[in-house]
Amino acid sequence: MKLPLTINELKELVQQEPDFLLEYVERTYDIISDIEPRVRAFITLKARERVLKNAEAIMNKIKNKTAGLLAGCLIAVKDNIATKELRTTCASKMLQDFIPPYNATVIERLLREDAIIIGKTNMDEFAMGSTTENSAFFPTKNPWDISRVPGGSSGGSAAATAALEATASIGSDTGGSIRAPAAYTATVGLKPSYGLVSRYGLIAYANSLEQIGPICRSVSDIAIILDVISGFDPRDSTCVRKCPQYGSYTGCVEKQPEGKIRVAIIKEMVSEGVEAPVKTVFNSVLSKLESNDFYVEEVSVPELKYALPTYYIIATAEASSNLARYDGLRYGYHVPVEGKSWYDVFSEVRSIAFGEEVRRRILVGSFVLSAGYYDEYYLKASKVRRIIRDKLLKVLDIFDVIASPTMPILPPKFGERIADPLKLYAMDVNTVPANLSGLPAISLPAGFIGSLPAGLQLIGYMFSECKLLAISKFIEDLLGIAPAIPEVVRSYV
């Protein structure tokens, strides 16, 4: 039987023949055995036997017609999302042996719908990075070209999805961490509106900016997972109580968007710093949209020039506060306490167990929050944040979506960006505005330059996921790229 490439294909096949689920698990593990030594998407992978046992129970539910929406889907989960009794490391030495005693809300919801958590994926330590090189354990390789990074920080999730090591995956996005690796692996990644998906159980980096979201091989798959993971959660006070679209995203992608779709191109997101090949792919997508009756107009938001420093001030400030909890006493990397002072124990633990980028962001965050600098940096950035959000909302009052290249550059080679922090941060230039503003944003496969994927980002109005996904599906069908399968695993399809 053909290997299913999307959740819907898997659902169809197991409905017809429930026993196929076991074959699907076996075949996925065969792919993992072959590809994982080269790609290294997982930090922790469940044993094949354990997953087969799980699949068997779900297979019986399918036979009894009591199975959930994600029956048998093998979901890879970013390693900063708490999974009960399954190691959750944040790709940090600090949490290298941390076993959560509870599940994040998104995990509870996935399991309730009979998804199988196949393993925990690699990431930049504490989600700080855009390449997955900052993992304390090993870098993940891009399945489209293993000499290049898969993007980050949810690089393991995206690589596992692209390389058919999972049906779909879950990531988190603080400044582009779902969309960047989605763009670099020709997958689809959604950062939902702030407050749509519970953050309970997400290990915090910059809590006012981050959201959990899916990375899949199609827009329809994104809609199915969003239906499962979104919704009010009393354990997250920032989660919205009511959203009219909760639970109806699958229906949204089944309908064609109504009327002429109005697309804004913000000049500042396509000019400086965007590499020529990326621009070429983007322009070719725009031509296709225009010839298919989309209304495309260029607008200018000069304030976007300040989005990147604004983001990094706020993110580092929140990081310095959120990561203050790591003292090595209650959990995490530990040094014996006997005969030592509090200062010695805490600073030894934190200096040994945090990696370079994490230490840097904590130090910078302490600086922008400290007396004498708070007003000049943190407070000012919070004001600029409002200006940027208001400007984007104004654009979205007139347009259905804002389109841009997801990433300004092609996937870099290992080591190319990581040595210089400003070069690394510059990769996030087009993704951070959505986080600052709490807006939903998606990355779709836009095209290829040789074998290297480039992504198209669409940003929508707050809680307009239904419209955003409908437009995304329409564009996905127009472009005809998804599901895109890298050469290294094409023989399995």
Place this chain on the structure above:
Amino acid sequence: MGEKMDLKEWLRRAGRLSLIKVDVESEEKILADFIKIIEFFNQLREVNVEGVEPLFMNPASGYVIRDDEPRNCLKVEEALLNTKEKVSGYVKGPKTL
């Protein structure tokens, strides 16, 4: 932004505040990166924010605080599952005296 010497002193203070030791060998590199990052942040000086209220979060409809009622929580042994040094159900810490 002060002179480089001030920053060096500040970095040591930030290290103490953040409980992160900045060793002498890496101090120069950290400082160089730190200066670059702060200069990058200084771009915000160009923006006029007069009369603008800060935006700290993106509340859609305000925050929802749960009722202050007791709920099931972790058992002591579950909460201490990851604790390396514990004594009679408590976390062992360094002595303060």
